[in-house]
Amino acid sequence: MFERIAHTAARWRDPDHRPRVRAVEATLRAPNRFTPEALTFAINQQMALLDASRLEAWIGTRSAAQPLTLGVFSAGNVPLVGLQDLLAVTAMGYRYLGSVSKKSDFLLPAFAREAGLDACFDAADKVWAASDAVIVTGTDATRTWAEVQAKRHGIPRHRCLLRGHSYSAAVVDGRESAEERERLAEDALLHEGLGCRSVALVWAPETLSPDPYLESFAHMRAVFPVHRNTPGTLAMQQALLKALDASHAYGEGLEFLVSRGPAEVQAPGHIRWVPYRESEALAQGLLAHRARLQCVYAREGLLRQLPGELRLERLGMAQRPALDWQPDGKDTVAFLACL
Amino acid sequence: MPDTIAKRLSHKDVAQNFTRVRGAGEFARMAHAARTYQKRHCRVYGRYPYTYLPIAAFKQAAVTCFAPDQAAAVFESSGTTGVARSHHYVRDLALYDRAITAHFAAVFGEGPFTLLVHLPDYAPQSSLVYMARLLMRAYGDSASGFFLDDTAVLRRGIAHAETQHTTLLLFGAAFGLLNLAMTQRWTLPPGARLIETGGMKTHRKSITRAALHQRLAEGFGIARHQVWSEYGMCELLSQAYTRGGTAFYPPPWMQVEVFDPERIETPLPAGQTGLLGVVDLANIHTVSAIMTEDLGVRCAGGFEVLGRLEHSALRGCNFLLKNV
Numbered sequence: 001m002f003e004r005i006a007h008t009a010a011r012w013r014d015p016d017h018r019p020r021v022r023a024v025e026a027t028l029r030a031p032n033r034f035t036p037e038a039l040t041f042a043i044n045q046q047m048a049l050l051d052a053s054r055l056e057a058w059i060g061t062r063s064a065a066q067p068l069t070l071g072v073f074s075a076g077n078v079p080l081v082g083l084q085d086l087l088a089v090t091a092m093g094y095r096y097l098g099s100v101s102k103k104s105d106f107l108l109p110a111f112a113r114e115a116g117l118d119a120c121f122d123a124a125d126k127v128w129a130a131s132d133a134v135i136v137t138g139t140d141a142t143r144t145w146a147e148v149q150a151k152r153h154g155i156p157r158h159r160c161l162l163r164g165h166s167y168s169a170a171v172v173d174g175r176e177s178a179e180e181r182e183r184l185a186e187d188a189l190l191h192e193g194l195g196c197r198s199v200a201l202v203w204a205p206e207t208l209s210p211d212p213y214l215e216s217f218a219h220m221r222a223v224f225p226v227h228r229n230t231p232g233t234l235a236m237q238q239a240l241l242k243a244l245d246a247s248h249a250y251g252e253g254l255e256f257l258v259s260r261g262p263a264e265v266q267a268p269g270h271i272r273w274v275p276y277r278e279s280e281a282l283a284q285g286l287l288a289h290r291a292r293l294q295c296v297y298a299r300e301g302l303l304r305q306l307p308g309e310l311r312l313e314r315l316g317m318a319q320r321p322a323l324d325w326q327p328d329g330k331d332t333v334a335f336l337a338c339l
Numbered sequence: 340m341p342d343t344i345a346k347r348l349s350h351k352d353v354a355q356n357f358t359r360v361r362g363a364g365e366f367a368r369m370a371h372a373a374r375t376y377q378k379r380h381c382r383v384y385g386r387y388p389y390t391y392l393p394i395a396a397f398k399q400a401a402v403t404c405f406a407p408d409q410a411a412a413v414f415e416s417s418g419t420t421g422v423a424r425s426h427h428y429v430r431d432l433a434l435y436d437r438a439i440t441a442h443f444a445a446v447f448g449e450g451p452f453t454l455l456v457h458l459p460d461y462a463p464q465s466s467l468v469y470m471a472r473l474l475m476r477a478y479g480d481s482a483s484g485f486f487l488d489d490t491a492v493l494r495r496g497i498a499h500a501e502t503q504h505t506t507l508l509l510f511g512a513a514f515g516l517l518n519l520a521m522t523q524r525w526t527l528p529p530g531a532r533l534i535e536t537g538g539m540k541t542h543r544k545s546i547t548r549a550a551l552h553q554r555l556a557e558g559f560g561i562a563r564h565q566v567w568s569e570y571g572m573c574e575l576l577s578q579a580y581t582r583g584g585t586a587f588y589p590p591p592w593m594q595v596e597v598f599d600p601e602r603i604e605t606p607l608p609a610g611q612t613g614l615l616g617v618v619d620l621a622n623i624h625t626v627s628a629i630m631t632e633d634l635g636v637r638c639a640g641g642f643e644v645l646g647r648l649e650h651s652a653l654r655g656c657n658f659l660l661k662n663v
Contacts, residue, residue, distance in 0.1 A: 141646070229601040232599075232601040232602045232603060233600060233601050235603045236389070236393055236603050236630065237393070237395075239387055239388050239389060239603075240387065240392075240393045240395060240396055240399075242386065243383050243384070243386035243387040243388075243396070244383060244386075244396065244399050244400050245386075246399070262423070264422065264423060
């Protein structure tokens with residue numbers, strides 16, 4: 001199984017591989033915010049992770065104790081999101097029954113088909129009706145909906161892995177290198193700010209000028225152009241910030257929007273620059289968001305100074321999650337192993 | 340309609356006559372007068388280059404055409420701790436009262452009703468509580484009142500409506516009423532109406548409005564068409580009501596359009612989902628044209644609310660909105 005997945009991934013690393021080309025073309029036509037450049041990045045990044053030894057190290061010998069059907073409801077705002085669940089479920093010997101967002105319903109099925117995984121995709125109601133256990137990723141509303149559905153279909157609580165709404169943050173202190181600033185730009189903007197790992201809030205010392213970071217954002221946009229629909233969604237917010245005399249900056253053509261203010265999450269593509277005075281206030285600010293924070297990114301040296309209760313990663317890792325990363329701090333493989 | 344409506348209108352004409360507006364032409368003239376006045380006198384709106392002011396403005400500034408310290412009341416939106424709340428500075432409570440009562444009377448009649456409200460009565464900053472108190476005063480009978488845990492109030496109200504043959508109106512937040520229905524099975528008197536005032540935003544797709552109404556109908560022993568909804572918010576002085584279905588119908592002085600969230604102020608045709616933009620002439624002293632964060636769709640003569648365009652939905656996954 002691991003070999004088969006690894007071989008498929010190796011083929012998918014080739015941008016001209018026909019199934020990948022077809023899936024990419026169809027995905028770019030779907031109602032999402034994927035750009036060709038970001039999509040290529042995401043596929044290459046995910047496929048690079050899939051070698052047999054990494055899979056082996058991640059799953060190990062853990063396997064399904066009984067042949068259950070896992071209903072998996074995947075988010076659709078970031079390319080190939082849900083791949084980790086697909087691999088964990090099938091590699092452990094469960095039957096995967098997925099419901100994917102219409103925003104991106106080609107990539108996962110195409111990969112699963114080519115890898116010969118025991119995976120089917122269907123409409124949400126059919127998935128609920130046929131599932132013994134579920135993994136649901138979405139908003140809080142999705143989570144509540146899933147709780148109701150699980151109850152209705154007699155799926156006990158311990159067989160539900162529900163992931164709610166979260167976002168990520170970064171902390172900077174002015175000592176970031178140019179490369180680290182570019183990584184922050186990638187963390188915040190690559191998928192138009194979408195996805196729980198994308199940086200929505202940037203904590204910075206009160207006296208720190210955001211200019212070098214804004215420059216990095218602009219550089220990043222030269223490599224990864226903005227999606228055509230992002231400026232339209234930011235236009236109203238930018239106009240309001242201007243009307244309110246609120247401190248803000250934006251890229252040419254509204255490629256991104258940054259506003260200074262309290263730690264409140266804005267719309268995707270709109271990053272909130274949160275000034276802090278002292279490290280204690282920073283820690284308090286971060287911990288106040290703890291329940292919602294997926295990850296906090298900072299340069300290596302700064303990570304050690306941040307509260308250890310948070311999930312901390314280096315700048316530049318937001319869009320490069322490891323194979324065994326644990327969304328919401330919950331280990332998917334451990335959940336599956338207990339079913 | 341006074342002659343002045345047909346002539347050049349001032350904001351005072353709008354304030355005096357908005358509840359008497361009839362037809363699209365009159366509405367457009369009043370809306371134009373309101374916008375002209377508000378662009379000139381409301382600092383935030385004057386600097387905003389588009390028509391529909393994002394509702395978030397009410398969280399970040401005093402959106403008024405007058406000095407905020409002259410407000411007769413300040414209503415505050417509900418919200419979670421740590422998240423900024425909207426503030427609506429109301430210049431003239433009499434005008435607010437007219438907006439509430441004129442539409443209520445047009446929709447429900449003038450009572451008297453046994454008006455029971457499943458809300459706390461101790462929230463002076465809540466526009467909903469203000470509205471409920473006003474309606475009780477204007478149209479309620481002696482058995483009317485607020486209640487939360489004390490369900491004896493509801494039992495007494497039901498008995499009163501049955502013996503006195505009054506129409507019982509039960510107002511409350513959607514999931515509060517649902518919880519109430521789960522504590523025990525109720526049977527409201529014939530002709531009663533249950534009006535849920537929202538509060539679905541944290542449960543947006545966990546239950547559709549239609550399913551919620553069905554469950555409320557079952558829980559309160561009434562027919563599905565006796566369950567209505569109210570669409571209102573702290574930032575708007577007017578309300579819209581459903582009438583036994585899922586479509587909301589605004590009063591003649593309130594117009595609701597649906598806009599493309601990705602193309603600023605680009606209206607969408609009926610049937611397409613987008614952001615709800617509201618023009619409420621009753622908001623004459625603040626800003627009438629508001630871009631809400633509600634997603635909805637236009638339908639014959641009204642609109643449906645499908646959920647909220649939350650940043651969480653955008654950042655995470657809201658596939659259910661499309662898929663289910």
